[in-house]
Amino acid sequence: MSDVLTLIASVLQVDAADLNEDDGIDTVAAWDSLKTILLASMIEINYSITLDNHDIEKLITVRGVREVLARHGSE
Amino acid sequence: MAANNLPDTLRARLAAPQWTPADVMACADQLQHLAQEAQSAGTSVQRVAVVGDLTSDLLARAVACAIAQEGVLPLLYAAPYGVMQQECLDPDSALHAFRPDVVVLIPDWRNTWPALPVDTPVDRVDADTQAQVRRFEALWDALEARRCIIIQHTLVPPSQQLRGIAERRSPASMASRVDALNTALFEAGAGRVCWLQADQLAAQVGRVTWSPARYYYAGKLGFDPRFLADYLPWFRGAWRAATGRAKKLLVLDLDDTLWGGTIGDDGPEGIALGPDHGARGEAFAAWQQYIAQLGQRGVVLAVCSKNDLALAVSGLSHAVSALSRSDFSAFVCSWSDKATGLRQIATELNLSLDTMVFVDDNPAERSLIEQILPEVALVDLGTDPAQFIERLESGHWFDLQSYTVADLRRTATYTARCEALATQSTAADLSTYLEGLEMVGRLAVAQAADLPRLTQLELKTNQFNLTTRRYAQPQLAATLARPDQQLLVFQLKDRFGDHGQVSSMLLVREGDVLRIDSWLMSCRVFSRSAEQFMLVGLIALAKDQGATTLSGEYLPSSRNGVVADLYPRLGFIPACTKGRYWRRNLAAPISDLTSHIRAG
Numbered sequence: 001m002s003d004v005l006t007l008i009a010s011v012l013q014v015d016a017a018d019l020n021e022d023d024g025i026d027t028v029a030a031w032d033s034l035k036t037i038l039l040a041s042m043i044e045i046n047y048s049i050t051l052d053n054h055d056i057e058k059l060i061t062v063r064g065v066r067e068v069l070a071r072h073g074s075e
Numbered sequence: 076m077a078a079n080n081l082p083d084t085l086r087a088r089l090a091a092p093q094w095t096p097a098d099v100m101a102c103a104d105q106l107q108h109l110a111q112e113a114q115s116a117g118t119s120v121q122r123v124a125v126v127g128d129l130t131s132d133l134l135a136r137a138v139a140c141a142i143a144q145e146g147v148l149p150l151l152y153a154a155p156y157g158v159m160q161q162e163c164l165d166p167d168s169a170l171h172a173f174r175p176d177v178v179v180l181i182p183d184w185r186n187t188w189p190a191l192p193v194d195t196p197v198d199r200v201d202a203d204t205q206a207q208v209r210r211f212e213a214l215w216d217a218l219e220a221r222r223c224i225i226i227q228h229t230l231v232p233p234s235q236q237l238r239g240i241a242e243r244r245s246p247a248s249m250a251s252r253v254d255a256l257n258t259a260l261f262e263a264g265a266g267r268v269c270w271l272q273a274d275q276l277a278a279q280v281g282r283v284t285w286s287p288a289r290y291y292y293a294g295k296l297g298f299d300p301r302f303l304a305d306y307l308p309w310f311r312g313a314w315r316a317a318t319g320r321a322k323k324l325l326v327l328d329l330d331d332t333l334w335g336g337t338i339g340d341d342g343p344e345g346i347a348l349g350p351d352h353g354a355r356g357e358a359f360a361a362w363q364q365y366i367a368q369l370g371q372r373g374v375v376l377a378v379c380s381k382n383d384l385a386l387a388v389s390g391l392s393h394a395v396s397a398l399s400r401s402d403f404s405a406f407v408c409s410w411s412d413k414a415t416g417l418r419q420i421a422t423e424l425n426l427s428l429d430t431m432v433f434v435d436d437n438p439a440e441r442s443l444i445e446q447i448l449p450e451v452a453l454v455d456l457g458t459d460p461a462q463f464i465e466r467l468e469s470g471h472w473f474d475l476q477s478y479t480v481a482d483l484r485r486t487a488t489y490t491a492r493c494e495a496l497a498t499q500s501t502a503a504d505l506s507t508y509l510e511g512l513e514m515v516g517r518l519a520v521a522q523a524a525d526l527p528r529l530t531q532l533e534l535k536t537n538q539f540n541l542t543t544r545r546y547a548q549p550q551l552a553a554t555l556a557r558p559d560q561q562l563l564v565f566q567l568k569d570r571f572g573d574h575g576q577v578s579s580m581l582l583v584r585e586g587d588v589l590r591i592d593s594w595l596m597s598c599r600v601f602s603r604s605a606e607q608f609m610l611v612g613l614i615a616l617a618k619d620q621g622a623t624t625l626s627g628e629y630l631p632s633s634r635n636g637v638v639a640d641l642y643p644r645l646g647f648i649p650a651c652t653k654g655r656y657w658r659r660n661l662a663a664p665i666s667d668l669t670s671h672i673r674a675g
Contacts, residue, residue, distance in 0.1 A: 010097050010101075011097050011100070013100070013101055013104065033294060034130075034132050034133070034294070035100075036293075036294075037133070037290065037293055037294040037296065037300065038096050038097060038100055038133070038300060040290075040293065040300075041096045041290075041299065041300035041301050042095060042096060042097050044301065045095060045096075045301055051289065052289060053289050053292050053293055056289065056293045057293075
């Protein structure tokens with residue numbers, strides 16, 4: 001299990017094993033706008049990076065999270 | 076349901092020293108689930124609503140965690156974004172349908188005002204501030220009418236400076252207006268609102284860091300979620316003040332806590348205290364000065380140390396010591412375990428263990444207390460005396476909404492109580508002891524000037540509190556003008572000191588009956604026949620007013636068991652079968668009401 005999926009799962013309070021690479025705000029009921037904000041904060045804390053609003057807007061799918069981390073050289 | 080009945084995993088999580096925003100969310104969601112279950116099972120929960128100008132969902136979660144850390148299970152209602160005004164003022168709002176016990180208001184400058192031109196005249200700025208005050212007063216009125224306790228955040232000024240120092244000098248700048256409004260709201264909300272100093276929290280972490288624009292634009296958040304953990308102790312401090320759970324007593328160890336080193340080994344001159352002992356000695360001296368100032372501000376101080384008494388006291392005679400033996404209302408030095416010592420201090424001062432904060436450098440001692448006396452708050456000061464003040468303050472244990480005269484002489488009165496108890500141990504019997512105190516009491520109708528202290532009694536009195544109905548200052552003020560209500564205040568002094576205003580009674584006239592709606596007494600003066608003295612005065616007053624009967628009510632709480640038998644002890648007879656309502660015929664003789672207090 002990747003660290004990214006574990007982090008997303010901890011924010012969404014779901015089992016990381018139930019998350020797929022294609023999952024996101026449209027497929028996971030617990031993934032709402034508040035959790036997206038929370039995910040942004042947890043990413044900033046865990047990876048010691050600062051996201052901008054463009055990044056935060058992308059945190060609505062697992063793939064988007066990976067893209068943001070890659071942009072910051074953290075994935 | 077009390078939070079100490081929570082599942083072990085959740086309790087461990089709530090006690091964790093480090094929190095992430097995800098922890099706050101997960102704990103709060105679990106608490107909400109438990110609270111809903113408890114409510115469905117008919118168990119009472121604390122109903123807490125959080126409403127703000129911006130998105131308040133995350134802070135609401137932190138509020139729930141903080142309340143659970145205080146041992147109470149909260150059922151939470153978080154209002155939608157930006158509807159604070161509507162939710163409070165609309166009687167049909169979801170907020171009022173929720174029937175909250177406590178409402179947390181979180182205003183934000185961005186939704187409070189449009190900007191003013193920088194050259195706006197001062198009188199126009201002042202008028203604008205007063206209009207805002209009236210807006211908040213309307214919210215408070217609406218919440219008080221439903222008997223809600225109100226906790227409100229101070230407004231956090233914006234971080235942008237525009238033109239530097241010129242902004243601070245311009246009354247029309249947003250920063251100046253926020254400062255002016257905070258000050259005006261403190262005044263208008265005195266006795267009505269418990270404040271959480273969000274502006275101080277933001278200043279502590281840095282305003283720019285506290286409120287980054289990206290979170291405002293992303294989710295209309297007024298703060299960075301990484302600071303949710305920092306928010307918890309601030310809210311707990313405000314919660315304790317608002318709900319009568321404020322800590323009153325600071326108990327300190329001596330060696331490596333009030334000075335560096337072990338006095339038994341190093342001797343009084345060898346302990347690290349003062350500039351002769353370098354930075355460490357200076358830090359201990361500053362720490363002592365800080366403790367002394369806490370004592371002067373009404374925190375009751377005590378010592379619990381494994382030490383020889385004479386040696387321990389000699390440490391306080393050190394030339395640099397800011398503290399002396401007389402600053403401590405109780406001083407327990409023995410080789411017994413510290414749980415025994417803390418219990419002894421609580422007994423001597425007649426303060427419950429849950430009002431106590433214990434500071435000890437030894438983790439083994441703290442661990443023992445954590446296991447045996449979990450109600451005592453523990454502070455880990457670390458090993459660097461330069462950080463002691465910061466570490467104690469970060470718990471917000473002694474945060475107070477305002478000072479009263481009683482705060483400023485509290486140490487003296489608790490010390491007097493200890494001296495009186497010492498007298499008791501040498502007196503032949505209780506009557507001799509009470510007579511020897513040479514007590515003088517005065518029962519009088521309260522005046523407007525008495526209200527701040529009586530409001531404080533309302534908030535802080537848990538043990539001798541017959542109904543635990545807590546009245547805010549405007550509600551007490553309203554009684555002064557009503558012909559059918561009376562507020563009485565009782566003052567006491569004895570040969571050891573003036574205890575000041577230590578008891579109050581709210582009376583309601585209902586036909587021939589004078590009903591005691593609320594009766595409070597400070598724990599400092601329990602068991603001194605003050606209740607008999609007050610009742611004799613009350614009977615005379617009731618007869619003067621043509622009443623034929625006194626009635627009283629006892630509503631049990633988790634902390635007022637000490638007065639469960641008060642009314643039968645004072646000659647009242649049951650007016651119902653459940654022990655709640657009591658009556659005393661005013662024609663009955665008062666020979667059963669013996670007091671050792673002289674009227675003065």
